[in-house]
Amino acid sequence: MPTTSAPDEHLRLEGIGVSFGAVNVIPSLDLSVRKGEMVAFLGPSGCGKTTTLRIIAGLNKPSRGSIMVGGRDITHLPIHDRDMGMVFQSYALFPHMDVSHNVQFGLQMRNVPAREAEKRAAQALEMVQLGHLAHRKPKELSGGQQQRVALARALVIEPSILLLDEPLSNLDAKLRDEMRVQIRALQQQSGITAVFVTHDQVEALSMCDRVVVMRGGHVEQFGTPTEVYERPATAFVANFVGRTNRLKGALTAEGILTGAGQQLRSATRLPAGAVDILVRPHRIRLQETGEADNKVQGTVSTITFIGDLVQYGVSVGGEEIVVEEATRRGRSPLAAGDSVTLGWSAEDTLIYPAGEK
Amino acid sequence: MSAAPALPRAWRDGQLAVLLLLPIALINAIGFILPVLNLARYSFNRSRIGGGIEQVFTWENWVGLLSDPFYLELVLNSVWISLAITLTTLVVSYPIALYLHRASGSWRTFLTVLVISPLLTSAVVRTYGWIAILTDDGPVVSAIKALGLPAPSLMFNIKGVFIGLTEILMPYMILALMAGFGRLDPRVEEAARTLGATPARTFRKVILPLTLPGIALGCLLCFVLAVSSFITPKLMGGGRVFLLATEIYDQAIVTLNWPLASTLSILVLIVFGAALWAYSAVLRRLD
Known part of the structure; x- marks a missing residue:
């Protein structure tokens, strides 16, 4: 039975579990994310953070449990009907389309008229300061620029949730700092609910409203960055964060x-x-x-x-x-x-x- | 002696490259270029009764060929059937290649070996296999008859050639497709799905465009193999299917008209050239 939920709850995971044969990769996961907040899934590799993100996107199927968005059960909704904007670690831009058409793709799939799609894509690219590169192919862009195109492509459809899978791990240190600030600013401007997967505690603590520290498929602690750092719930959290x-x-x-x-x-x-x-x-x-x-x-x-x-x-x-x-x-x-x-x-x-x- | 080491070094490397390329260049010159030039020469010679070749320069073969509706139809027929076979091969091979591309580990290795294994037996053996399967009292026709349907004739006509060649060309098509599937990243497909594309639209807007290089390569390869295929049309066509390769054989071996056979061969080369041009045009557009 669902426990009492916060009035501004947007995303809710209830008893999400993943098993491969007899192996419980994720035993049972409960989580509640508020509207407009940015939550980090933080943990070492293999802790289930990316799997959980992919379950929210519909790219992986949970063995049990349910996913609610805005009070609606989307557990069995196909990927293309979920209205999620996802930014992949490898950016996953369409190599055969120019930057503008990459950003327009989601709008075309929503049958937005061509001229409006073009206009909105241009605005989204302006938002990530890439308006001048609209007609380049992805392979002609640097890693940081590709990252921003991926962000624009995910945001232009005004998704119900923005999902970010280790979006900064392929960038060099200086660019990573810049993108951290930029992603956070964009998320706050648009007031979008976001889930951010990372193994980097600095990213999690500096960008997100709340942090879910995960290990071995379960939540070790879910709290604000200060709580997680100052009052780690377990020795693992204390060791992993800081x-x-x-x-x-x-x-x-x-x-x-x-x-x-x-x-x-x-x-x-x-x-x-x-x-x-x-x-x-x-x-x-x-x-x-x-x-x-x-x-x-x-x-x-x-x-x-x-x-x-x-x-x-x-x-x-x-x-x-x-x-x-x-x-x-x-x-x-x-x-x-x-x-x-x-x-x-x-x-x-x-x-x-x-x-x- | 460190005055100018760069130039001699590059020169030495160039020499080495020439040396390494020499054997294959020689083999190609003797085994391919010379015979083709010879063929081109024969096509301007005159044939004598009984297989003789008169060493004169004449346009007779070319004029005769291009003005005879039989040969015109033969060329068009060959090209048309080969294109149809290529397309059919593509349609039946594409899902297999896509599945193989996505499979992983020992399952993928096993399936790949399975796909390639027909190449271990010669096309002759496989053609006889198809004859046994498709012949009038073979399993396929018997099964259709058992269902109470009118018995089709699948052997010694174009249908048999079509079925046999399609299967024989499939391993080549699958390998070529897989070689061209390199750009297909599963994350890109996932990105399309999260952006709201249904599986069908993901296929049309992302998977298909990204696999076009493989499709172009596979089609070129299979078209060339289909146009030049000889054994399968000869055995399965039962002398009633006339294609370029079988006609060249008949002219060279049966009628002993080498100049005409040479002219037809050069014509096939021109068709190949056109196919190659079409292929590179497609690749240029993709870039």
Whole structure:
């Protein structure tokens, strides 16, 4: 039975499952996406994020469950009746048509009169700053330009949902940053509901209203970028979204004890037992002089200069803790072998039952 | 000696290329170009009774050929039947090639071997196979009779030649189509579907245009093979189907009129030239 849905819900997945023979690729997936929001499916390859996207588009058939768009069940609707705009990782432009006809294709399929289709395609191309390339063939365009044509082609039909399958992974770093901003701007201008598949946490956190972190065909956490980063629901999420230190320890009546015997405090409540302790490298202060919830002594073992960051490897009772600090000019850097006092707060000490990956 | 290494290097590479191309150039010159030139020469010689060739220059063969309605009909007939066979072969081969293109793994390998396997037996054997199947008391005619329908005559007429040649040409067509299907990316088909194209419109607007290079190649290949096919029309036509290749055989071996046979052969070459021109025109338009 459908649970209560948000009043502005647009897309809803209910018990979506995929099985190949006896293998459950996706056991059962529930998800609710609001109208006008951009949601990222984030996870490692093989987590089922692309399969789920393709199920929404109708390109893959779910073994069970249903898909609702705007309250209407579209589970058994053929692909061409679903009204989705999809941007493929490889762009999938029609190589035998020029840019303008690529963009017009969806309009032609909707039997829009030729002159109007041409006009709307020109507007869509103007929107992605490619109006001047309307008569080029796709192979004459750069990767970034092809990407924008694919975006224009998907948006011009004013689809009910925009689906993006790793759209930026074939672009170089600089172009990726530009396209990230541009796609987000276009999505917000048009107020379209969008689902964005990516394995890149930066894309997911920076572009999307909410992030679905997936693993092994199920949802690990569904929340805003801040929630996912600051309050990861599982150790997997903490590890996958952002860098983190991981220490073994035990939760006892007295508090948390690390393997090396230090006592730590955490804001998280858990039943007693073996735990994994996770702390983000940049939340640790390297030379703690004041009060801190958690203070440990260590020795600097490695120093790596990364440009905007300096990464220190600090050995604490036989375990290595990574600490990151912003590079500051004129500050005498530490040397390997120096003794340091690490400090961090209880809120930044995330604990999870041991063994969770 | 590093003064000018670039030029001698390029020159050496050029020499190597010539050296590597020489054997095939020689074989082609001796085995193909010379005989064709010889044929062209014979077509301007006069034939004597009993197979002799009179070494004079004459337009007789060409004039006779072009003014005789029998030969005009023969050429048109051959071209027309070959085109029809090519088209039929295309229609029956296209779905197979598309399926093979989309299949993957060992299933694809197995099916590809299955498609190619007819080429392991000679066209003669396969033609006799078709004769056994299509003959008046063969399985096909018997089955039609058993259904109470009037028995068709499928052997020793154009129908038999048509059926036999279509099957014999299918492996070539399928291989040529598959070779030309490279541009067909499944993602592009999916893109068309998500943009609202029904399967039929996806086929017409995306799959068909993208597979045209393969279609053109397959049609050229099968048309050329059909026009020049000899064994199948000879055996299955039972002497009642007159095509260019069989007529050349009859003129050269039965009537011993080599100049006329040569003239017909050159005519076939001209037809091939026209087919090649049409093919490259299609490719130019696609580009």
